[in-house]
Every structure is written in C-alpha cells, then in structure tokens.
C-alpha cells in the first residue's frame with residue numbers, strides 16, 4: 001500500500017508537445033490532409049462577349065463569358081482542381097426563367113465549351129430558378145389576378161409546379177454534357193422529381209448532388225451580386241432552413257437520400273461545422289460536400305485586404321476545418337489560390 005500514487009504528479013506525465021516538436025513530426029502526425037482534389041470551383045457565366053467582369057463584393061471573382069471558359073477550365077484542371085460548378089446569368093429574365101432550360105442558354109453553352117476543350121473536367125450545374133426569374137425567387141410564385149393556388153398566400157413560392165421546371169432544367173444540363181446536377185432551391189421533392197425526369201430522358205447515369213441542407217443565410221449576400229439574383233421582394237425563409245435548426249438537417253438529408261440523391265451538401269460551411277459533422281456521422285455511406293459560400297469568402301478577403309489577417313493561413317485553416325468536420329468536397333471561391341498554396345507545400 002506504500003505505492004499509492006498522488007492524485008497529480010509533480011510534473012506532467014502526458015506531454016502532447018512531444019509530438020509537436022519538429023516540422024517533420026507535425027507533418028507526419030497531421031490528421032486531416034487538404035488537397036486541391038477536394039475542391040469544386042464555382043464559376044459565374046454571363047451571355048455575350050467581353051472581358052471578365054469583376055464582382056465588387058468578391059475580390060478575385062469574375063463573371064465570365066463563354067469564350068473564356070476553355071482556357072479557364074484548363075487552368076483549373078492544371079491546378080489539380082477536378083471540378084467546377086456553373087451559375088448562369090441569362091440575357092433575359094422572365095416569370096418562369098425560360099433560358100434555364102433552353103438548349104442554347106448560357107449554362108448549356110458553357111457546359112459544351114468546357115467539355116469540348118477539357119473533357120476530363122467534372123462539370124456540375126446549379127439547378128435553381130432564382131438566377132433566371134425576373135422576381136429572383138427560386139420557384140414559380142403564387143401571383144396573378146386569380147391566384148394559381150388560392151389556399152396559399154399571395155407571393156408564396158409554389159412547390160409542385162416548380163418541380164416540373166427543375167426537371168426540365170436538369171435534363172437540359174445533362175443533354176449539354178453536365179456530369180452532375182446540383183439542385184439548390186430547397187423545394188420539397190426536388191431530388192425525386194429531377195431523378196424521375198433524368199431517368200425518363202435516359203440520363204439514369206447522371207448523379208444528383210443535392211443541396212440537401214441549405215440554410216436561409218445572410219452569408220449569400222455577395223453571391224446575389226455575382227449572380228444578379230436577389231429576390232425583388234421578400235426572402236427565402238419559406239423554403240431555406242432556419243439557421244437555428246440541427247435536427248431538421250437530418251430530416252432533409254434523409255428525405256433526399258430516399259428520393260435518390262447521390263451526394264449531399266451542407267451550405268454554408270463555416271457557421272455550420274456541427275451540421276457537417278452530424279451528417280457525416282448519420283450518413284457515412286454518401287459523399288458529403290460543403291459550400292464555403294460567398295460571404296465566407298468575402299469576410300476573409302476583406303480582412304486580408306486590410307492587412308488584418310494573413311490570407312494564406314486563414315484560408316487554409318478554414319478549408320481544413322471544413323474537411324476535418326467531415327466534408328469530402330468543398331465548393332470554394334478560394335480553390336485556385338488554395339491549390340497553389342498547397343502545391344508550394
């Protein structure tokens with residue numbers, strides 16, 4: 001009984017710092033490895049010709065015309081980034097967003113141009129109405145002299161009539177050569193409707209990356225500048241999720257899997273790392289993406305431009321955190337910079 005140990009030793013017995021002493025040890029023991037291959041680079045494409053148009057609230061990000069895309073796609077692939085996601089800014093917007101499913105629409109032409117020049121590039125398309133409708137909402141609206149759905153409020157985003165259009169959009173993207181379609185409108189049943197439309201058009205081989213868990217976030221502000229898609233009135237809270245909700249994220253993800261989603265997304269990323277971790281655990285069998293959105297990008301850019309943060313350090317730390325939380329893939333406007341920094345080692 002003389003060998004009873006004191007409750008605490010005079011010196012620490014366990015010394016985690018032993019494993020952090022040298023760069024080589026730290027390198028060897030790193031748990032999360034960020035790679036350019038994890039990134040998906042978002043591209044804004046507008047009609048017409050001309051020089052890339054910078055986006056004020058997203059320094060370093062441009063609206064591109066189709067003519068520039070082959071060279072840009074080449075550059076992205078050479079940086080080790082395997083995929084882009086396309087957002088179209090159409091020539092004309094209308095109540096239903098016709099250019100969205102026009103074989104000659106801006107996104108369809110962009111897909112063709114990229115796939116012709118760089119066939120290995122994985123081309124993902126955002127499937128939503130908001131960039132194409134004159135009212136800027138993600139679906140058809142309950143408006144008119146006679147309301148289409150009189151039992152619902154005026155201006156309500158109609159669910160099931162919107163699904164038909166989403167199916168047509170997805171099919172037109174697949175027909176142009178898209179590798180993956182990514183519905184982002186948070187309509188109930190959107191994944192099932194798109195799966196059905198794709199299958200009926202013999203695109204059963206085209207996967208769906210569902211923006212399954214998309215919050216009604218203030219961090220989308222700069223994107224709406226970039227895509228010229230702010231809602232003309234109201235907000236998106238009747239379809240996007242309340243930032244306060246976690247359990248609801250599991251419900252949304254489970255529904256989308258049931259409807260045939262091949263991959264899931266959480267959006268935004270940094271304020272929702274807990275949700276990313278939760279989905280990774282609950283649905284380990286599906287690839288999980290996280291969208292490091294425009295506002296997350298703008299925050300770091302603004303601080304870096306003011307000299308308040310070291311951009312390289314802060315960006316790589318943020319992206320590593322998203323991966324550590326459980327994301328396999330990260331949609332990020334930092335993709336090209338981050339890939340270059342990672343290559344420097």
Ligand code: PBG
Pocket residue numbers: 126127128129130131184185219220221222223224236292293294295
């Ligand atoms: C909808 C869509 C949005 C974003 C991606 N897809 C905007 C929205 O829901 O308002 C935002 C992405 C970002 O902020 O970077 N088509």
